Amino acid sequence: xxxxxxxxxxxxxxxxxxxxxxxxxxxxxxxxxxxxxxxxxxxxxxxxxxxxxxxxxxxxxxxxxxxxxxxxxxxxxxxxxxxxxxxxxxxxxxxxxxxxxxxxxxxxxxxxxxxxxxxxxxxxxxxxxxxxxxxxxxxxxxxxxxxxxxxxxxxxxxxxxxxxxxxxxxxxxxxxxxxxxxxxxxxxxxxxxxxxxxxxxxxxxxxxxxxxxxxxxxxxxxxxxxxxxxxxxxxxxxxxxxxxxxxxxxxxxxxxxxxxxxxxxxxxxxxxxxxxxxxxxxxxxxxxxxxxxxxxxxxxxxxxxxxxxxxxxxxxxxxxxxxxxxxxxxxxxxxxxxxxxxxxxxxxxxxxxxxxxxxxxxxxxxxxxxxxxxxxxxxxxxxxxxxxxxxxxxxxxxxxxxxxxxxxxxxxxxxxxxxxxxxxxxxxxxxxxxxxxxxxxxxxxxxxxxxxxxxxxxxxxxxxxxxxxxxxxxxxxxxxxxxxxxxxxxxxxxxxxxxxxxxxxxxxxxxxxxxxxxxxxxxxxxxxxxxxxxxxxxxxxxx
Numbered sequence: 241x242x243x244x245x246x247x248x249x250x251x252x253x254x255x256x257x258x259x260x261x262x263x264x265x266x267x268x269x270x271x272x273x274x275x276x277x278x279x280x281x282x283x284x285x286x287x288x289x290x291x292x293x294x295x296x297x298x299x300x301x302x303x304x305x306x307x308x309x310x311x312x313x314x315x316x317x318x319x320x321x322x323x324x325x326x327x328x329x330x331x332x333x334x335x336x337x338x339x340x341x342x343x344x345x346x347x348x349x350x351x352x353x354x355x356x357x358x359x360x361x362x363x364x365x366x367x368x369x370x371x372x373x374x375x376x377x378x379x380x381x382x383x384x385x386x387x388x389x390x391x392x393x394x395x396x397x398x399x400x401x402x403x404x405x406x407x408x409x410x411x412x413x414x415x416x417x418x419x420x421x422x423x424x425x426x427x428x429x430x431x432x433x434x435x436x437x438x439x440x441x442x443x444x445x446x447x448x449x450x451x452x453x454x455x456x457x458x459x460x461x462x463x464x465x466x467x468x469x470x471x472x473x474x475x476x477x478x479x480x481x482x483x484x485x486x487x488x489x490x491x492x493x494x495x496x497x498x499x500x501x502x503x504x505x506x507x508x509x510x511x512x513x514x515x516x517x518x519x520x521x522x523x524x525x526x527x528x529x530x531x532x533x534x535x536x537x538x539x540x541x542x543x544x545x546x547x548x549x550x551x552x553x554x555x556x557x558x559x560x561x562x563x564x565x566x567x568x569x570x571x572x573x574x575x576x577x578x579x580x581x582x583x584x585x586x587x588x589x590x591x592x593x594x595x596x597x598x599x600x601x602x603x604x605x606x607x608x609x610x611x612x613x614x615x616x617x618x619x620x621x622x623x624x625x626x627x628x629x630x631x632x633x634x635x636x637x638x639x640x641x642x643x644x645x646x647x648x649x650x651x652x653x654x655x656x657x658x659x660x661x662x663x664x665x666x667x668x669x670x671x672x673x674x675x676x677x678x679x680x681x682x683x684x685x686x687x688x689x690x691x692x693x694x695x696x697x698x699x700x701x702x703x704x705x706x707x708x709x710x711x712x713x714x715x716x717x718x719x720x721x722x723x724x725x726x727x728x729x730x731x732x733x734x735x736x737x738x739x740x741x742x743x744x745x746x747x748x749x750x751x752x753x754x755x756x757x758x759x760x761x762x763x764x765x766x767x768x769x770x771x772x773x774x775x776x777x778x779x780x781x782x783x
Contacts, residue, residue: 243292245314247307249514250281257281259305264314268296272503273482276314279307286491289484289510294318355404357426359419361490362393362691368420369393370560371413372687376426380408388426390687391419392560396658396694397687406430422487481508489513494520561656572718577754580713580725581762585770587729587744593776606674610726610746611649611703615673617772618699618724619645619665620779625765627757629698631719639756648697648717649677651684658684659717661697705729711747721756724769725749746773 250257257279264276275287294316301313362369369391376388387399410427413419479497481489485508489496492513499516501508547553558566572578587610594608601608622629622645631640645666648659660680662673683689700717703726714725727747733740750766772778 242297243294243316243318244312245276245290245292245316247279247288247309247311247313248291248510249309250279250286254281254309256306256308257286259301259303259307261303262299262301263287264296264299266296266298270294270296270316272509273484275484277301286488287484288313289482290314291510292316352406352429354409355406355428355430356424357388357402357404357428359391359421359423359425360400360403361421362391362398366393366421366691367491368418369398371415371417371419372397373415374411374413375399376402376408376411378408378411382406382408382428389413392655392687393691396561396689396691397655398690399688400425402426402428404428404430421490479508480506485510485513492517559655561653561658565656568718569715572715576716576718578713578716578751579754579759579762581750581752581759581766582711583748583750583763583766583770584745585748585773586734587746587773590773590776591729591744601671601674604671604675606671606676606678608670608674609677609703610705610729611701612670612674612677613773613776614701614703614724614726614769615647615649615662615665615677616668616670617769617779618647618701620772621765621768622699623666624768625761627761628722628752628765630721630756632721632753632756642698644696644698646696646698648700648720649681650700650702651681653685655687658689658694659697659700660684660689660693661695663696699723701726705746711749713749714751716751716753721753722762722765723751725751 247257258281260278260280262277264270264274270276270290271293272291273289276290277288279286279288296314297317298315299313300315301307301311307313359369370393372390372392374389376382376386380386382388382402383405384401384403386402388402390397390399392398406428407430408426409429412424412426419425479486479499480501480503481496481499486496488510489499494513494517496508496513499508499512500506502512503509590613594610594613598608601612606612626641627639629642629645631642633640644664646661646663647665648661651658651660660683662676662680665673668676680689680693683693697717697720699720700714700723702714702723704712705726705728707728709727710730711727712725714723716723725748727749729744729746731742732745734743734745736743748766748769750762750769752762
């Protein structure tokens with residue numbers, strides 16, 4: 241019986257794909273989950289597995305073609321051959337010596353295995369990264385913790401470890417190119433990866449699940465007697481899904497571990513992943529007027545003149561961080577009705593205290609800055625004014641009130657603005673905050689920041705006082721609803737006790753989302769911050 245295999249549904253709004261390579265030929269016997277071709281959509285490169293079993297009788301597409309969803313790719317003749325059982329790789333003990341029981345023989349060395357190391361999952365909505373530098377070379381001996389390359393995403397610069405031990409055979413990327421999640425990075429010749437290496441926490445995704453570089457050992461083909469030498473199994477039973485199903489789930493942002501499988505013994509099929517993704521879209525589709533999904537925002541392109549007519553120009557590629565900043569700020573400015581409240585705090589007394597205690601902070605590895613003090617004060621302010629520690633879910637017409645208190649601090653780096661997050665600020669004293677702030681700012685500037693360092697913020701502080709200026713209007717960093725701008729303090733005459741006296745005044749600017757926060761509440765919030773700066777002991781009683 242002749243069977244037609246067609247190009248399956250590739251996701252919402254994807255109707256066709258370019259054929260990069262055909263992985264089967266007439267006469268091949270294939271089974272469900274056998275990769276048959278590699279395609280490229282405008283979002284990702286995907287291996288398409290067969291959903292049927294049989295012997296290929298004809299291949300109806302070739303590399304370079306554009307295939308439409310639903311187009312017949314292969315015809316097959318039904319085969320009654322059983323799918324080969326999966327190979328179970330295990331380490332066998334060396335056989336005992338038969339003739340010489342008194343003579344001890346050395347254990348048999350494990351056969352080297354070639355590992356393909358792929359770029360791991362980098363977090364939600366991140367599908368690719370720029371390769372800044374390759375940290376290994378062919379012939380290097382590496383451990384699972386050895387850094388193999390430095391990459392830059394839209395959010396951070398990250399050093400990615402190898403994840404396996406062995407000797408580098410091949411390097412499949414070069415500095416300067418863009419690498420896709422799941423793309424092959426290295427080939428490493430070594431022994432089977434140990435459970436510890438497989439579980440090595442390398443990068444933190446938004447779900448806080450540990451992510452490691454994907455490693456695909458190339459097992460030797462089965463021998464006639466059915467014996468298979470070395471390799472190992474991971475410590476945790478994976479979801480019942482093939483590598484191509486896992487890749488599809490990763491590309492469209494679905495956690496394969498929560499998908500219900502419809503195949504034999506609950507095995508997860510491609511259609512199961514797509515049905516799960518559609519169900520998520522139906523339940524999480526934002527209502528009109530809500531913020532677009534991350535990555536979907538495309539600002540209107542202004543038609544530019546030919547600047548070279550007026551003089552010499554030079555073009556420079558935007559970094560990933562600059563692109564992401566431009567996208568987020570344009571989206572925020574266009575969708576959030578923002579208002580900025582201004583006030584000044586008398587810093588005279590707290591400045592004397594700061595200078596007196598700064599030496600003690602430096603002994604602990606920190607620096608007692610106004611930002612460190614403000615981080616503590618703002619965390620207390622969020623407790624007192626809970627609407628400032630919230631986010632808006634317009635799709636469900638709800639306000640999400642957070643019961644944790646994390647403060648983001650804007651850091652100026654040579655690649656653009658980064659906002660690392662100080663976690664659980666109320667549990668730390670100002671000395672501890674100053675040490676953590678110093679460390680995380682240095683990580684950001686040294687390109688050692690991780691995705692986890694940039695996540696979970698409730699409220700942001702941006703301090704331009706070290707540069708200058710009298711005031712400014714910072715833009716709210718969604719999904720937060722407020723941001724505090726700090727300018728340079730100056731000595732000003734202040735009327736006290738029937739006379740003008742010189743006082744050190746600090747200008748503060750509070751921008752807020754007017755959909756949730758009213759002006760009177762914003763004024764009270766900012767006044768509380770000012771009063772806490774003017775009288776730090778207030779935190780002992782009201783914090």
